[in-house]
Amino acid sequence: VNFHTIEWKNDSVVMIDQRKLPDQEIYNEYKDYAGVATAIKDMVIRGAPAIGVAAAMGIALGVRQIQNREEFKDQLECICKTIKSTRPTAVNLFWAVDRMKHVYQQHKKSTLEELKELFKEEALKIWQEDIDTNQKIGSFGQDLIGDNATLMTHCNAGALATAGHGTALGVIYSGVQSGKKLKVFVCETRPFLQGARLTAWELTKNNIPVTLITDNMAGYFMRYGAIEAVIVGADRIAANGDVANKIGTYGVAVLANRHKIPFYVAAPTSTIDLQTATGDDIPIEERDVNEVTMIGEKRIAPYGIEVRNPAFDITPAELVTAIITEKGIVKKPFKKNLKQLFSK
C-alpha cells in the first residue's frame, strides 16, 4: 500500500490523522507518550493491531522522557497505566504493553540510556512484526478467495488499522497482488464511518473497486447473491472463538450465516486472548453519544432522547467460518485449535 499509518521518525511517532480522512491526508507528529495516549483515545489511530503498535511506540517515547534511572520502574508503570486506560476492548493494546514491560523485566541491570534504546528497539520490532504478520495473513487468507470474487467488509481492518497492509484488507491486497480480480462491498460503519471514510479511501487509493453501502443494506445485497464472502478484522478473539469487532459485525455475520456465505475473521495471534473464556467476558467500550447524534457539525436527532453507543459487539464462534492468522487458518473447533496455535 502507498502510505504509512504509523512510523517512528527522528525519535517521534508519526501517524496519519484518521479523523480527517478522506477529506485531508494529514500526518501528526507526537513527541511524548501523553500525546500518543490521547491519539488512541480520540481515534487519530484505531484498529486493534495499529493500537498495539501505537501503544508500544508511545511507551518507547515515554521512556525517553525519564530523567533518572532510579525512577524508571515507577515511571514506566505510570506510562503503561496511561496507555492502558485509553480503550478497553482491543486486546492488542494490553498485549503490547505487556511486551514492553517484559523488556524491563529482562534488563533490570541496564543503564537508563541502554533501557531507552532497548524500548525503542522493541517498539520497532513490534511494528516490523505487524507488517510481516499482515503479509502472512494475506498470503494464507487469499487462498480462501476465488478469482473475480465480490467480498463484503465492515469497518476498517486495512492498512489504516495496522502497520502493514492490513488484516481483512490485507487478504484482499494479497489476492490482488497474486493476480485475482476482486471487488469489495464496504459497509459505511456508523457511527464513526470507518467503512465510508477509511476503507473506501484506502481501497480506492490502491485501485481496488469499491461499492459503498449503508450498514443496513448488507442483507439486501446478500439476498440478491452479490456477495461471495465476508471478511472482517477483530479487536479481541476469546478462547472459544467468539469475536469482538466493530459494532455491526454481529449483524453481518448473522446475515452471512442465513445466506450460507463464508464469514472470515482475519487477525494476528496478538488479538487472540486465551485468558478470556468467551465473548461475554470481553469489556465493550461505550463511546460518546455525540458520535451518533452529530455528523460533522450537523445534529441529526432531536434533543431530550437517550442515545446508546457501544463501539463493539460479539459475534459468537458458531457464525465464524475460519480465523485467518499469521500462523495459518484456524477452523472449528476453535477452542481446541486456537489453543494449539499457541503451542506451535
Place this chain on the structure above:
Amino acid sequence: VNFHTIEWKNDSVVMIDQRKLPDQEIYNEYKDYAGVATAIKDMVIRGAPAIGVAAAMGIALGVRQIQNREEFKDQLECICKTIKSTRPTAVNLFWAVDRMKHVYQQHKKSTLEELKELFKEEALKIWQEDIDTNQKIGSFGQDLIGDNATLMTHCNAGALATAGHGTALGVIYSGVQSGKKLKVFVCETRPFLQGARLTAWELTKNNIPVTLITDNMAGYFMRYGAIEAVIVGADRIAANGDVANKIGTYGVAVLANRHKIPFYVAAPTSTIDLQTATGDDIPIEERDVNEVTMIGEKRIAPYGIEVRNPAFDITPAELVTAIITEKGIVKKPFKKNLKQLFSK
C-alpha cells in the same frame, strides 16, 4: 398526536416538511398537483399511507385546475400519470390513484364543478379513513404488547407516515393511551435517517421514551435481551406475506428471528397488494447516491467509488410473526389469511 402531517386547508394541501425535521417544524402549502408530486418525490412527505393521502389530495388539487369539462378525462389521466411516477415501491400511491380515478368512472355524467367537489370529497374521505384505520390498527396491535415493554422500530411508521397517529407507532401510541408504559429503541435508518430525525422527534414530542441507536446496533441490544418485540410499517405487502419496507428492515427481521423476538408489521389493507405474488415482484426504488455519500453539506466518502442506494428491501413472510391491519391481526399462513381479509 399533537401535529398534522398532511391537511386540506382552504383548497390547498399543507404538509409538514419532513426534510427539515427535527431542526425546524415548517409547514409547506401546495396549490397545484405538480407541487405535490415533487413533494412526494423529494420526500417532503413519505411513508406509504401518507403518500397515498398526498396522492389523493394532489389529484383533487389537479382536478381543480381543469378549465374545461371536455378535457377532464385526458387531463385527469395526465395528472394521475405524474403522481404515479413519483415513487415506485409503496403501493398505497397506486391504490389512491385508482380510487380517485374510480370517482370519475362513477360520475361520468357530472359537470366540471360537481367533479371538482366529488374529487375533493374523495380525497378527504381517504384522509379520514387513514386516521380511522390508524386507530383500529393501534387498537388491535396494542393487545400484542405487554406493559413495561421495550420495543424496537426501524424507519418511521408513525404520525409522520400517515394522516393519523401512525401504523407501527400507532400501536405504541394506542398502548400508551390504554395505560401501558412503553419504551422504544429507534434505529436511526440510514441513509435518510427517518428513525433519528422523524421517529425520535415524534415520540419525544408525545412524551414516549426513546433510545436512539445506529442501525448496526440492533443485534447488540437483541443479544442482551433488551428488546421484547419489533414493530415496523410496510410499503407493500405481497399476496404471500412478503413485506417491502425501508432498507434495513430485512436485517432487523433476521436478527429478531435469531433471538426469537416477535416481528410485527403494522399496515392498512391498502398496503396489501394481492396482485403481486411475492416480494421478488415488488419494484425496489434506487435513490440518489448523494443520500449515502453526503450528510447535510458534509461529504463522508471519497470520490471515485461506486455507491448503491436501494430504498427498500424485502422481508420474507417466514420472518413475520403477524401483520396488524385495520381489519384485524393476520397470522400465518399469510397467503390464505390475507386473501380472506379482502373477502370480509
